[in-house]
Amino acid sequence: MDHVNHTWTQTFILAGFNSSGMLRHLAFTGTLCIYLLTLAGNLVIIVLVKADSGLSTPMYFFISVLSFLELWYVSTTVPTLLHTLLHGCSPISSALCFTQLYVFHSLGMSECYLLCVMALDRYLAICHPLHYHALMSRQVQQWLARATWMAGFSAALVPTSLTATVQYCLKEVAHYFCDLAPLMRLACVDTGWHSQVHGAVIGVATGCNFVLILGLYGGILRAVWKLPSAASRAKAFSTCSSHVSVVALFYASAFTVYVGSPGSQAEGTDKLIALVYTLLTPFLNPIIYTLRNKDVKEAVRRVSDRIRTIWRGPL
Template sequence: METRNHTRVPEFIMEGIFEHPHLQGLFFGIILCLFMALIIGKSLIIMAVVLHLPLHKPMYFFIANLALIDIVCTSSVLPKMMQNLIVGKKTISFNGCMAQLFTFTSSAATELVLLTAMAFDRYMAVCHPLHYVTIMTKRVCITLAACIGALGIMNSLVHTLVMLRLDFCGPNLIQHFCEIPPLLALSWSSAYLNEVMAFIADIFLAMGNFLLIIVSYGFIIRSILKIQGSEGKSRAFSTCYLHLVVVGLYYSTITYTYIWPPSGYSLDKDKMVSVLYTLVTPALNPLIYSLCNKEVKMAFTKILTFCKIDSY
């Protein structure tokens, strides 16, 4: 029997998504500003939903959960990226890389299923308004959110455990951060099981949830078209189009990255796409919900007014 004498690399080198070393300070400032805007925007949404009674509805409950997941997802990647930019030591330990993989994968999977739950909420509100209050109760929403979070954690745990069984003996260069495709590209051992698990996750979590969203909005659009009067149609559609924008932004970036087979991953591709779904898209979500939703804007105004009065 052939003995395995491979030495696992103690750390990975994160080359980063930005070139031109002389502009690292500028890139750090840009990422820091976007990161702070994201944290502040998401925190305001959560505060608005918790403190403003008119927002105590299932739709806004799921929006607050989405904001929290976005914070976790982005915080798993950006602080280390900013540290590497400012310190210059662009490395991450093996255990740190696995922790980043687990956190990012669990939050990404949770967000995929949460977007489907939000589509179901809109389907019930538009297509079955008489039963909406009795079905989408507080207990049901909390249970649904807890099950979605547990599903995301279980999915990430499986991917992390099968990743730990692989040999990483070098090279150890990662283009941006620790996620499944670049890590599989660095493995010396067979990644067949990992690719199978990633394919299954893509089918059920990405494509399956996307199809459920499409079907839900197919029924929603059909119900809206049956509404008499343009004002009623506009009011019904206004509760849905914000969610559609968020779904489009998220799926168009993350599906582009994960739809490719991991064995065919290239270290030089998809750097900027990773920036989109880890930073730009989550940063845009608060703007989408706050600038286009009257109830959220009203809640923001009351919170900011209260903070000003309290400061005097």
């Protein structure tokens, strides 16, 4: 009990990146711009899906859920990154540190489950088109969306609670936010058992969902190759290309950091890789889902026309 109290009463120091002067100010400005564009891009997708009936399909519903998740995901870590870039090493209370750890991993694992649900949506749309709307009704969509959040926030309880009960002798976290690997390096005791549990829980959330996604896309490929024309095959593939790109970005960085024992990555390497999934991926997701997407472009035009009509009305 003593080491639990010890853990929760101390203050950690977020080391951030070793940069100074002009480089730090440029990094702060660039990060702030990307953060604001990420918030704006994901908010635009959410508003478009809500405001335009042309996007009232299961696929765009799940895209809007992903955008909502990304708003919270990017806001969990980037503000502390901005703070360390602006002020250097920054203190953070243990309670806030473990809260950040929990929310970050909850949202990350929720995204794993959500990407799997989005693959299931594409599988049903392509492989079972006649029954698609019955199988993916509004009630089913909402249930699946809630289930992804519940699964993610439940699974994250295990690694967070284990990490919070470890006794720490060092305070300086070699990162810009509280994550498993840099925290494990600060422990006074052997954390081998903790790392195995962390790897098992995160491995189930990432690995099993990834295998399911691969299986669903295997079924999609078989169904697409049976289509009669090249045009119909291209159209079917086009509805999946954005999702495949997002899955590739997300899982490439997640496997690099979290497959294996937390703490096995070299210090500094995990910080650079973390920038991909904490900043770059949430920034790119809205671009990937809207670039060359005719439905979204038409929705933007319709909503813009509606706004212009409202403004011109009083005139």
